[in-house]
Amino acid sequence: MFQPSEPKKVLCIHDLSGAGRCSLTVILPVLAVMGAQPIPLPTxxxxxxxxxxxxxxxxxxxAFGRAALEHYRSLGLEPDCIYTGYLGSEDLVCLAAEAFRLWPGALKIVDPVMADGGRPYSGFGPGLIQAVGQLCRSADLILPNLTEARLLLGQDPALPEGSVSEQEALDLAGRLTGLAGRAVVTGLPMGKFVGCAGAGEEPFVVRHLHMDRSFPGTGDLFGAIVTGSLLRGNVLSAAADAAAGFVAQAIQHTPRxxxxxxxxxxxxxxPRLAPMREM
Structure with a gap:
């Protein structure tokens, strides 16, 4: 059973989009209900x-982010985890790198939000992609999708996204551990399933039935649950399984x-993410 304790602090360096259920509007409630204390730092x-x-x-x-880091440092705040997402400029990548430098003992999780569907997002040229790759080298865990994984490995992101075998998924995740200690590749097409593959501890593949609908923000939902699960002491494979399962439930719950x-x-x-408490 869950034993109350001081909440783990998570410095969340992501964008804040008002409408659309993504980034911080997803991450903050998920981490809070999972028992962590999220500290938002909007990029x-x-x-x-x-x-x-x-x-x-x-x-x-x-500019706000740099001033906020200085303020937190002056207060003696010590985040247990630093979790980064969309960083739309090299300056913002430097902001995240500075947070890593200030708190080297924190668990560092990077979601390299820069591409999907075989191509980079608008504004992500070679320089910015390289900067995100360098940030990944400072991370303990990275959470790229298939397109982002290919970019990080110097591959053509526009390669056909046909069905990926379990061994191919494990090989891809394994190659990414040359950048960061642990890696989970998400959104892998696997026939009737969609999967994620992880490496860095015991390699694993998690698969769930493919849904015929696509939504923004599901990657943020996945990453937040993985982060919250790891801070509870779960192993990476269990954290990824819980996250993938919740995302599938959320898609099913959304009206057609x-x-x-x-x-x-x-x-x-x-409420399904909340820790069980003793009466």
Whole structure:
């Protein structure tokens, strides 16, 4: 049973998109309900995410982020984990690297949000992709999707995303451990299933039935649950299995006629992530 203790502090260096259920609007409630204390450090403010909701209003938060790090340092704040996501400029990658430098004992988790569907996101040229790759070398765990994994390994991201065998998935995750100590590759097409593969401890593959719908923010949901699970002391394979299962449940819970641009309806399912407490 769960024993109450001081919550683990997670410095969350991600963008904050107002509408669309992604990034910090997903990560903060998930980590909080899992018993951690999330500390949001927004890299950029957006009115919506960038996946089909028009041209969002934007505000770069690099200067704020540097001032916030200095303030936290002066307070003696010691995060147990630093979890990074979308970093839309080399300056913001440097901000995340500075956080890693200030708190070397923290668990460092990098979701290298820079590409999907066989191509980089807008604004991610070779220099920025290389900078994200360097940040991954400082991480304890990286969480790329298939396209991002190929970019990190210097492969052509536009290679056909046909079905991946279990051995191919394990080989891909294994090669990524040359960058970071542990790696989980997400969104792997595996016939009737979609899977993730991990390496760095005992290699593993997790598979769930492929859903015929795609939503923004599911990668953030996955990464937040993996982070919260690891901070509870779970092994990486169990954390990835729990995360993949919850994402599948959230997709199933979202009505068929819901606007997919607005993300999965995960909020009613959050109690399932809460730790069990003794009466």
């Amino acid at each position: 950029m403010l957006l009115s919506t995410h960038t996946g089909g909701l028009g041209d969002p209003a934007r505000q770069d938060c690099g 006629d819901a606007d997919t641009r607005c993300g999965v309806w995960f909020e009613p399912l959050l």
